[in-house]
Amino acid sequence: MNQVDLEYQRLGRMILENGIEKGDRTGTGTISMFGSQLRFDLKKEGFPLLTTKRVAFRLIVSELLWFLKGDTNLRYLLQHNNHIWDEWGFQKWVESEDYKGPDMTNFGLRSQKDPEFNELYQEQLKIYQDKVLTDDDFAKKYGDLGEVYGKQWRSWEGADGKVYDQIQYIIDEIKRNPDSRRLICSSWSISSLEQQQLPPCHYAFQFYVAEGKLSCMFSMRSVDYFLGLPYNISSYALLTYLLAHECGLDVGELIFTGADTHIYLNHLEQVKEQLSREPRQLPTLKLNPDKKSIFDFEIEDIVLEGYDPHPAIKAPVAV
Template sequence: MSKNEQQYLDLCRYILEEGRRKEDRTGTGTISIFGYQMRFDLQEGFPLLTTKRIPFRLIVSELLWFLKGDTNLRYLLQHNNHIWDEWGFQKWVESAEYNGPDMTDFGIRSQQDEEFNKVYQEQLAIYQEKVLQDDDFAQKFGDLGNVYGKQWRSWEGADGEVYDQIQYIIDEIKRNPDSRRLLCNAWSASEIKNQQLPPCHYAFQFYVANGKLSCMFNMRSNDVFLGLPFNIASYALLTHLIAHECGLEVGELIYTGADVHIYSNHIEQVEKQLLREPRELPSLKLNEQVKSVFDFSMNDIELVGYHPHGPIKAPVAV
């Protein structure tokens, strides 16, 4: 049994047994704990859950989107990635330019009302097509504000300068691998009002020892059932990509979460997942011909030996 996956399952059990009921911004309600850490040995295998199928290509396209410094949904939609759609859709339906059916609290209503869900899906499809085809619309309503890509690649400092935090980390690893400043921060107090969703994984730091690259990422808020499996795999992939460019092996991935929660409408799904036995972890294969983190495409990243249990669907809280 994979220790990497077992500790995630142990976290789920711990929240169900010890967590506190809390209300939240979405109105859904959670079972929550405060403060938790897990350590994943990346030499053991790529930490993608096997107790339910996780769509790895969505993780890849989202990370490449971040690394491009992009904040517009068009790139994701072009790669059939819809994990951010609801936040862009919310921006449109709450604007003065929207004149369709009432979409107030669409996230909750679409789960509770089958007829409303049909109308919601129709409007969402219209939104997606507009982002893909209409440049003006995409600029207004496809852009999510100064979210991860902007902060990672174009951080604006109080001095008026723009900083590429990812490039800095790569350069610093190559020239000074013992540095304690291999840090990227996505949380900017002055930018929160300009972000459709403030960063949940707000900072990460790298560490080089014995020819291996390790990463610790920090989360202020974490949806354990839907979000955390993506977050773990995404930062594992980022660690592999940077290690690849810097000529290093991969070491540990360390997760530190603050408000770590299971949504009240995910409990049944979590309990179902906990009945499943973990399987052997897959491995990651990168195109050796690609030298720079920023030059990777979808076709340059391959998951090998992934044989999970079937998917378990659950609604996203918006």
């Protein structure tokens, strides 16, 4: 039985039954629960990509590779047809003095409620995407999201001004001292919050080596149960597979720990639909054996086999 979907569904029911209604930064509103955990046996269960709705694995791959490159500019994602982060870059542009188009204040909520405004929003968003792809100066100014994950993972700056590559440190330490309790990467740099278009939701992760297996625990301060968490689970599973591949280890457990775990009020019907579905068999992950370094992988080197999910369920992103 596919325990990944079952555990995910269990958490969803728990939020609906025990969560409290709260306001939030986006103005959408949530049903929220504080403190949650999920555990998955990567070796036993298969690759943890939910089957109770189709999850776009290619987007997970390109986003993770974007992080691992240390990149913070949307151009790479747009080149790979990945629009996960578009709204945050778009917000940076429409709130600037350089923006001369129609008023885009609160575009996230307005586009959901007003079809006429949504047409204007989609037009401006397309202009933004095209400019990031084709205009170097524009991309540098408005395509860059600041000191987000890629910067923190690969070029974290200490108080002494020294730059640290946290991912390389973890790889080196696993190979040198696999029993280390310091296999940690943190994206939460208090001095960088004002330079980040969106402060990190999954803010830290730690690896653990035992009996030839690599396990990972990742922590989140804010968890969008319906749209975000399925991606986060699969992304950290993929990261664990990649590090295990380079370090000559098998995969172990993936553990998620969440603080404010919430369902947006405009996702309730979608969540109920997903909770009604029967889990299917999990897929299998295949990595190109010719690639030895985690930093050498490209999208085509990562293949998913046997993925047969229920249909996708669309829902708006809260910005």
